Amino acid sequence: MTELVVAAILPYGPASGGLTWSLLEWVAALHDARRSGEALGVFEALVSMEAAEAADGRGSIACHFYSLIGYAQMLDAYGRGERAALVRQEALALLTAWADTGERKSWSSYEASFWAVLLSFSGADGERPASDGPRPPSGTAPMEWSPDAMRGYLDSRHVLRDEVDALAVRAAEDPDRYLAELVRLHRVLTVRSAVYWEHRAHLFPEQARSLFDEGVGLARQLSQRDPAEGTRTLARPLIDQSTFYVAACAFGPALDDFREVVGYLGEVG
Missing domain, CATH: 1.25.40 (Serine Threonine Protein Phosphatase 5, Tetratricopeptide repeat)
Incomplete structure (x- = not known):
């Protein structure tokens, strides 16, 4: 269609x-x-x-x-x-x-909505279903989701926050076993939370910033422990944070993050 x-x-x-x-x-x-x-x-x-x-x-x-x-x-x-x-x-x-x-x-809000759709689409492959109910169609603006899909996707943030916090304790004790999964699960939480806060414009930067910061911090830990795999793993949350800064109209920090990304990937022109 x-x-x-x-x-x-x-x-x-x-x-x-x-x-x-x-x-x-x-x-x-x-x-x-x-x-x-x-x-x-x-x-x-x-x-x-x-x-x-x-x-x-x-x-x-x-x-x-x-x-x-x-x-x-x-x-x-x-x-x-x-x-x-x-x-x-x-x-x-x-x-x-x-x-x-x-x-x-x-x-107006057009750019932020465009960003949220692409962010959720980029995270879709690494996600599990949001709930036992219908999954939001990838590549579609949240305003087009069914009420059940919207509710399941956004309400799952609370369960994910609890799971991330519990996994963080295990990762602190045994990072070799749990840190990579913590980085992955934290990104799922970050993407869903960003979609939730994006259309609440006056609260969006404040509420979403800490999650992107946390994600980059966790990925830096992983990169230090496993430079071979961790460098590319770090690039993804840095890209996410760079696009978040653009959405929040903080262009200087966005550029700093993105320069770091291309440096890590060996793509400096």
């Missing part, structure tokens, strides 16, 4: 309003169906559209940045590491160019 919707509105371009969201849904559907080449092709089209919109002043620079990050993560997932590195260099150049000034105008 999404493919048919996109085909119908694609000739009208971004002015049709729903094209961005439909492309995100289409990428997710293709990814879930393991149609990797097609998923990457649609994602590249989304990146190109966001780039053109930002260049013309008709769209958000932040959304262009988020789309580059999401595209690079999918390229990595499909074993296209060289291409992913080039895309991250493009994202770094973009963020460097506008970190001192930020967006040219306010786009």
Whole structure:
């Protein structure tokens, strides 16, 4: 169905309003169906559209940045590491160019919603079901989820917080056994919490910041214990935190985190 919707509105371009969201849904559907080449092709089209919109002043620079990050993560997932590195260099150049000034105008809540969808989509592969009920469709804005899916996904934060706290005690006693799983589970908690707080704009930065900080701190511990695997593990929460800072309009810290990422990955241009 999404493919048919996109085909119908694609000739009208971004002015049709729903094209961005439909492309995100289409990428997710293709990814879930393991149609990797097609998923990457649609994602590249989304990146190109966001780039053109930002260049013309008709769209958000932040959304262009988020789309580059999401595209690079999918390229990595499909074993296209060289291409992913080039895309991250493009994202770094973009963020460097506008970190001192930020967006040219306010786009209300559109950019944050776009960020939340891509963040939840990037975390979907590592998640377990949110509850015994329906799982939210990946690549779809929370406002489009069913009430049951929304309730199960967001209410699971409380159970996850308890599980993360309990696992943190075990990881402190036996990090070799539990720390990697703590990093993974903490990211699940962070993603779901960010989706919850994103549309509560006045509370979002304050409530979400500590979780991203915690995630980076845990990943740093893992990186120190296992440099071979931990460096790439650390890159992911740093990327998450960088995109969070952009969503919270803290562009300097976002750039610092992202520079650290490309340094860890050996992608410094």
